[in-house]
Amino acid sequence: MAKLQPGGRGGLLSMVSLPRISSSPFKELARRGAIALGLLLTTTLLVYVDRAAYSDNTAGDGISFIDALYYATVTVTTTGYGDITPVATHARLINALLITPLRIAFLVVLVGTTIEVLANQGSRSIRDSFWRRKMRNHVVVIGYGTKGRSAVNTLRRQGVSSERIVVIDDKPGAIEDANFDGLAAFQGDATRRDLLRRAEISKARQVIICLDRDDAAILTTLTVRQLNPTAGVTVAVREQDNVTLVRQSGASSVITSSETVGRLLGLSAIGPELGTIMQDMLTGGEGLEVHQRLATAEEVGQPPSAVTGERVIGLVRNGTLRRFYDQTATRVEVGDELIVVRRAQAPTAKDIQRALAD
Structure with missing residues (x-):
């Protein structure tokens, strides 16, 4: 895929900014x-x-x-x-x-x-x-506002290449911002099947929906799920009352933005230090961060508490989350993915080189 030229907004990547070519x-x-x-x-x-x-x-x-x-x-x-x-x-x-x-x-x-x-x-x-022919197993982010940009930044910190992230938004300014950030972007209404097909939604591995309105998020989730029955679909909603409806629409995971912020505010009011720790783990790049990775060969057979340099708070085995206190998670097995809290990693030379290339 063509990449944005360093130092400007007018790179080749803007070639895929529009949902379709206006005229042949x-x-x-x-x-x-x-x-x-x-x-x-x-x-x-x-x-x-x-x-x-x-x-x-x-x-x-x-x-x-x-x-x-x-x-x-x-x-x-x-x-x-x-x-x-x-x-x-x-x-x-x-x-x-x-x-x-x-x-x-x-x-x-x-x-x-x-x-x-x-x-x-x-x-x-x-x-x-x-x-479009070469795009496979990518992540589609629908909505490139504050939540969408934060999701993309987290994906990058977790090792997802910018070449595997596609943005859809109906605002021209958001498309320009996505291109400036080195991402392929399509402008238009994400409930339109033809636009989703142009973003190769049927071949996507993950879809993140973070729109401003819950009704638009529900309709988008339904459309995405019809075109891709197997992808993981993560949806952000504003109201807790809409969580069940979004799950019924086909979402794999639902995040309630207003309730999450409210809980963080409440924790900060009870204990400012507790709120600081929670915000620290949710903010990447400094302090603590939450990370998910594949267990190494040396860790197989060991209890999660034996992992050094990190604190294991859960593991994923055969697609099922097992928290650290679960009796079935006393030993790390081959193929387990560990969810850990660790010190934020400073960007390596390879990360910096990849960011410059993007």
């Missing part, structure tokens, strides 16, 4: 061809109306409409055989002041913009098609 190259060529034809006919009429001021040096039988069309054609295309020429002074002035600008406009419209359409629109179609 052939329609664009037809439109510009009609403009060129109009310029040609205007030149023809100018010559034909003033035909007495022109001389046919070959036949010598005067200027007919066909002769005027022929003269206009060879003139605007800069061929200029010289067999028909303006002889009157005013006709030469008209050629200099009117027909010459028409000739330049004709060349700009038909030649210059034709090359531009073929190069830009054609290559854009090819790159867009290539991008």
